[in-house]
Amino acid sequence: MRALSGIQPSGKLHVGNYFGMMKPALELQEKGEAFLFIANYHALTSVNEAKVLRAGVRDVALDFLACGLDPERTVFYRQSDVPEVHELAWLLSIVTPLGLLERCHSYKDKVAKGVPANHGLFAYPVLMAADILAVQADVVPVGQDQKQHVEVTRDIAIKFNQKFGETFKVPAPMILASVAVVPGLDGQKMSKSYNNTIELFASQADTRKAIMRIVTDSKTVAEPKDPATCNVFALYKLFATAQEREAMAAHYRVGGLGYGEVKQALFDKFWTAFEPFRRRREELQKEPARVEQILQRGAARAREELCKTLKAARQAVGLE
Numbered sequence: 001m002r003a004l005s006g007i008q009p010s011g012k013l014h015v016g017n018y019f020g021m022m023k024p025a026l027e028l029q030e031k032g033e034a035f036l037f038i039a040n041y042h043a044l045t046s047v048n049e050a051k052v053l054r055a056g057v058r059d060v061a062l063d064f065l066a067c068g069l070d071p072e073r074t075v076f077y078r079q080s081d082v083p084e085v086h087e088l089a090w091l092l093s094i095v096t097p098l099g100l101l102e103r104c105h106s107y108k109d110k111v112a113k114g115v116p117a118n119h120g121l122f123a124y125p126v127l128m129a130a131d132i133l134a135v136q137a138d139v140v141p142v143g144q145d146q147k148q149h150v151e152v153t154r155d156i157a158i159k160f161n162q163k164f165g166e167t168f169k170v171p172a173p174m175i176l177a178s179v180a181v182v183p184g185l186d187g188q189k190m191s192k193s194y195n196n197t198i199e200l201f202a203s204q205a206d207t208r209k210a211i212m213r214i215v216t217d218s219k220t221v222a223e224p225k226d227p228a229t230c231n232v233f234a235l236y237k238l239f240a241t242a243q244e245r246e247a248m249a250a251h252y253r254v255g256g257l258g259y260g261e262v263k264q265a266l267f268d269k270f271w272t273a274f275e276p277f278r279r280r281r282e283e284l285q286k287e288p289a290r291v292e293q294i295l296q297r298g299a300a301r302a303r304e305e306l307c308k309t310l311k312a313a314r315q316a317v318g319l320e
Contacts, residue, residue: 001032004137009056014197016182016190066281081299084306089130129153139174164316221258239269
């Protein structure tokens, strides 16, 4: 099984990224061929400063390597280092119906929120399809809310194959049903867009400050509370053992527990869990040439697959 995942370097990675995308992507190393790319071309639809984009790429690379990515088992690369994907995107665009792109939720949602409509934002799903089809991925791990991205890719692949002959493997979405939506500081889904995140590698002071800002209800320490509706508990249980979760939930229900105490417990759990990752990241940060070498080696391995796919697509349409 060959799986492909990608992540945009559009801001500091956070707890929601870790449990929603990073951890499942890292687990793929144990299950088959894993491809993971840093989607810096995609990030250009939202990042407009060159230095910010370069820093974002560096941070994503450091974060994944620190959290356990093994470049010997995962093909890890920067999207801009595999130029073949852009020619493939053009070949896919000639079979992509306008209506298919107009129906994409991501485009409609962003425009509704005031993001300027441009070709890059509109054609984003075609480049995404090229990313996936270029490596002939069998599956693409996504949450339920991202399933449409893979469905669009499937539609484009099927249309190309019908028009020009069997060229692309039609990928399937690997729905990460076990991944819960991680709440942010305000109770909405944790997202950089909402400015409600807990960064993975912020300072101890900034991490504690963020956790202490988590929104709760106004119940007093003495009052019983419902753990099922508490943002702090929802985050705490991501790091706690089953026994710890049960004990904390029971404490909620009987009363005598203040939210400040739970926030401190959450901070302790988070800080301890990421301690080895922080040490690893600090070491990697001292070796930028090594990190760059890992990305370049990954790009070379990815291009071996991309070049084969592009050659087949060029032959199919008559360019070769």
